[in-house]
Amino acid sequence: MKKAVRVMGLIALAVLTVAACKTMETATTLVTAIGVGSGVISSSQGESIQRSAVAISRSVESFTPEQEYFIGRSVGAVVLSKYTAYANTQVNQYINMLGQTLAKSSDLPEVFGGYHFLVLESDDINAFATPGGHIFITRGLIRCCRTEDALAAVLAHEIGHVQLRHGMQAIEKARVTEALTVLAQEGLKTYGSREVAQLTRAFSGAISDIASNMINNGYSRSFEYQADQAALVILQRIGYNPSGLIDMLAGMEQKLKPGGLDFAKTHPAPRDRIAEIQKPDLTFTSVAPPKIRQERFIKAGSQL
Amino acid sequence: MRRMRFIFAGFSLMAVLALPIAADTQKTLSVQIREGQIRATPSFLGKMVAKVAYGDRVDMLEDRDAWKRVSIPGGKLQGWMHTSALTTKRIVLKAGQADVKTGATRDELALAGKGFNEQVEAAFKKENKNLDYTWINRMEGFKVSPEQMQDFLASGNLVPRAEGGTP
Numbered sequence: 001m002k003k004a005v006r007v008m009g010l011i012a013l014a015v016l017t018v019a020a021c022k023t024m025e026t027a028t029t030l031v032t033a034i035g036v037g038s039g040v041i042s043s044s045q046g047e048s049i050q051r052s053a054v055a056i057s058r059s060v061e062s063f064t065p066e067q068e069y070f071i072g073r074s075v076g077a078v079v080l081s082k083y084t085a086y087a088n089t090q091v092n093q094y095i096n097m098l099g100q101t102l103a104k105s106s107d108l109p110e111v112f113g114g115y116h117f118l119v120l121e122s123d124d125i126n127a128f129a130t131p132g133g134h135i136f137i138t139r140g141l142i143r144c145c146r147t148e149d150a151l152a153a154v155l156a157h158e159i160g161h162v163q164l165r166h167g168m169q170a171i172e173k174a175r176v177t178e179a180l181t182v183l184a185q186e187g188l189k190t191y192g193s194r195e196v197a198q199l200t201r202a203f204s205g206a207i208s209d210i211a212s213n214m215i216n217n218g219y220s221r222s223f224e225y226q227a228d229q230a231a232l233v234i235l236q237r238i239g240y241n242p243s244g245l246i247d248m249l250a251g252m253e254q255k256l257k258p259g260g261l262d263f264a265k266t267h268p269a270p271r272d273r274i275a276e277i278q279k280p281d282l283t284f285t286s287v288a289p290p291k292i293r294q295e296r297f298i299k300a301g302s303q304l
Numbered sequence: 305m306r307r308m309r310f311i312f313a314g315f316s317l318m319a320v321l322a323l324p325i326a327a328d329t330q331k332t333l334s335v336q337i338r339e340g341q342i343r344a345t346p347s348f349l350g351k352m353v354a355k356v357a358y359g360d361r362v363d364m365l366e367d368r369d370a371w372k373r374v375s376i377p378g379g380k381l382q383g384w385m386h387t388s389a390l391t392t393k394r395i396v397l398k399a400g401q402a403d404v405k406t407g408a409t410r411d412e413l414a415l416a417g418k419g420f421n422e423q424v425e426a427a428f429k430k431e432n433k434n435l436d437y438t439w440i441n442r443m444e445g446f447k448v449s450p451e452q453m454q455d456f457l458a459s460g461n462l463v464p465r466a467e468g469g470t471p
Contacts (some may be wrong), residue, residue: 001471022358044393045307063420064416064419065336066338066358066416066417066421067335067337067419067420067421069338070420070421070422070424070425071420072426073425073437074425074435076440076443077432077435077437077440078435079470080435080436080439080440081434081435081436085417085439085442085443092446093445096446096447096448097448097452097453097456098456100453101448101453101456101457104348104467104468105454105464105466105468106386107388107469108389108468109388109468110337110386110389111337111385111388112336112337112338112358113337113338113444114337114338114339114444114447116443116444116446117443117446118439118443118446134440134443134444138329142435147458153320157332178383179419179420181318182419183419184383191423196423196424196427197427199419199424200422200424200427200428200431203424203425203428204422204428204431204432206420207428233469237464237465237466237467237468238456238457238462238464238465238467239462239463239464239465240462290461291461292459292460292461293460293461293462296459296460301408
């Protein structure tokens with residue numbers, strides 16, 4: 001009996017300790033708020049008390065979706081400095097209808113400014129996704145797709161990169177630290193020119209980190225395989241045939257030119273991606289898509 | 305018997321201390337996207353009940369996987385939002401706003417428009433005059449409504465099997 005009481009006491013102590021840790025931050029906040037409210041301490045004093053009470057988390061998760069959106073806009077502008085937008089309303093409308101519907105079935109259906117898709121006027125076989133959900137696909141890559149299910153697979157793969165935050169992970173740690181340090185220092189006041197300069201330096205670095213990974217060097221093989229897995233999930237959730245991904249990769253295998261600066265350089269070989277997909281006990285059967293779906297795909301493709 | 309009473313008292317104390325923390329932490333959420341939509345059913349194909357803006361606060365009534373049933377404080381409207389549109393942080397739209405003074409830690413607070421923002425983008429553009437944002441702005445204007453999505457699915461003979469999951 002005595003033993004039981006001792007054990008109970010220990011459990012109670014453990015629970016109390018955990019509870020105390022959790023409430024400490026809240027308690028500091030409350031006390032500070034009361035202090036500020038009653039005029040005992042000034043608001044700026046209150047801020048510094050709070051700042052010191054909380055350790056800064058220096059990971060990419062610390063960036064809000066709003067900041068990812070701004071990073072995405074500028075990464076997108078870099079893509080558009082290398083490729084020209086394909087100004088065809090019908091094709092872009094179709095690609096957005098398809099892409100935005102797919103995005104809603106991803107694990108990250110909501111990004112700050114929403115997902116948006118744009119076709120690029122190029123015969124390269126290429127596609128890009130920014131952390132903000134701006135997704136680009138070349139005419140050359142669309143031509144690798146013989147069905148809407150295959151095209152859906154390309155877009156779903158790009159959505160996978162956004163969902164898995166692959167772009168954000170390409171940012172060097174030092175830049176993340178710099179940006180977050182400015183944010184922490186600055187607290188709740190507006191920025192002065194020095195802080196804007198510091199933030200812009202970190203921002204500029206982040207854009208070039210992401211762009212060089214995405215456009216020039218490519219992500220790691222494992223990121224590409226992860227994006228393929230995400231694509232398979234998205235395709236299945238929405239009702240597309242997941243074999244669309246394999247069909248697309250087979251089409252790409254035939255069209256990729258060795259030595260090209262597009263997917264030939266930045267992505268694992270399509271046959272390796274196919275092998276990786278088929279590794280698990282999954283069998284995909286290639287079935288012709290319904291006639292009505294194939295017709296709208298052909299119609300949209302005729303605009304290319 | 306006295307020992308039993310002691311154990312019981314210990315349990316009660318634990319219950320009192322532990323429960324409110326678990327219940328309180330997630331109750332009120334903030335909209336972390338520019339334009340949030342509250343839907344009648346936990347689905348993107350569900351009818352839109354209301355629109356909410358960045359920083360708006362909603363009360364969570366029910367938590368079902370990746371979807372939360374929420375209500376707008378002080379209003380009778382309620383419906384479903386996907387978890388990726390929401391954050392447990394309080395979002396403050398402007399420095400100096402009343403909310404700021406209620407005091408919150410950095411972990412609980414996200415200041416809208418801070419960090420990488422329009423001001424930083426403008427400074428970046430100045431240094432990179434070769435970059436053109438015309439098509440970025442244009443593509444952000446490509447919008448697809450829930451009705452259009454529904455039509456797209458139906459006319460493509462597509463039958464969704466599941467909604468998006470938890471990030």
